[in-house]
Amino acid sequence: MAVTGILLVLFLVVHMLGNLKIFTGETSFDHYAHWLRDIGAPLLPHTWYLWIQRTVLTVAVVAHIVAATVLARRARAARPVKYAHRKKIQGSYAARTMRWGGVIILLFVIYHILDLTTGHLNPQGDASNPYGNVVADFAPERWYVTLFYTLAIVTVGFHLRHGAFSAFRSLGQQTPKGERRARAAALVFAVALCAGYLVVPFAVLTGLVS
Ligand code: HEM
Numbered sequence: 001m002a003v004t005g006i007l008l009v010l011f012l013v014v015h016m017l018g019n020l021k022i023f024t025g026e027t028s029f030d031h032y033a034h035w036l037r038d039i040g041a042p043l044l045p046h047t048w049y050l051w052i053q054r055t056v057l058t059v060a061v062v063a064h065i066v067a068a069t070v071l072a073r074r075a076r077a078a079r080p081v082k083y084a085h086r087k088k089i090q091g092s093y094a095a096r097t098m099r100w101g102g103v104i105i106l107l108f109v110i111y112h113i114l115d116l117t118t119g120h121l122n123p124q125g126d127a128s129n130p131y132g133n134v135v136a137d138f139a140p141e142r143w144y145v146t147l148f149y150t151l152a153i154v155t156v157g158f159h160l161r162h163g164a165f166s167a168f169r170s171l172g173q174q175t176p177k178g179e180r181r182a183r184a185a186a187l188v189f190a191v192a193l194c195a196g197y198l199v200v201p202f203a204v205l206t207g208l209v210s
Contacts, residue, residue: 001071002170004064005163011057012156016196022209026131033130061106068102094162101159108152138204146201153197161190 021032039049094101111121116133119125124136138146168182203209 001064001067002167004060004067005167007056007060008064009160009163011053012160012193016193019200020196022131022134022200023203029131029134030129065102068099072099092162094158094165097155097158098162101155104152104155105159108155112152134200135204135210138201140205140207143205146205149201150198153194156197157190157194160193161186164189 018032018036022029037047037050044052115121115137116130119127119133122133122137123139123142124133126132138149164186165182168185169179173179173182200209
């Protein structure tokens with residue numbers, strides 16, 4: 001769970017930083033997107049790095065889901081007799097929404113790839129102009145796309161907050177003070193990541209990026 005989670009978080013951080021290049025202008029952003037296809041050249045042929053990354057991420061997502069299922073089964077098996085009175089509120093909101101949050105994120109990623117990678121669901125869908133695709137996507141009249149992305153990214157934030165908190169605790173922050181520290185660090189990390197993602201659609205929506 002932790003190893004695959006860390007890999008996915010690494011991707012999320014790098015992807016968020018890459019998206020921020022939109023503020024450096026169209027030429028620079030498109031150049032960055034084309035460079036993504038040439039990472040490792042001349043050792044690796046065109047798009048090979050990208051396909052290696054895609055394979056690793058897909059394996060990580062599948063393994064993350066399998067690990068979550070195994071852990072949930074193990075937890076259930078450890079308590080075969082159901083609690084007579086199950087408390088309605090167990091743990092934080094983020095902790096209680098991990099499973100459905102994960103499903104929503106997976107559905108979002110499928111939509112997102114069809115939108116900004118393959119271009120099928122994008123109003124422009126021009127592979128040679130990713131900057132234009134982003135601007136067309138989050139245009140003010142398509143405010144509902146920004147709304148949908150916002151909901152998905154906030155879901156990612158909740159998922160990450162609980163995941164990071166669990167990871168920090170596993171790394172030794174288990175005293176009450178350590179838990180408080182882990183909780184605060186997870187919250188700061190999740191909020192920073194969400195803000196880094198959300199600033200792009202909102203910059204387009206408000207005309208800051210056009
Ligand atoms: C507002 C936020 C986001 C923006 C503006 C954005 C932008 C983009 C763009 C432009 C691409 C296409 C890159 C290219 O083909 O050159 C892309 C691909 C992708 N994005 Fe995002 N993204 C956002 C959020 C996310 C989130 C939250 C996730 C994951 C939960 C994510 C996962 C991916 C994946 C998996 C790809 C496919 C990469 C590949 O081609 O292998 N993105 N994104």
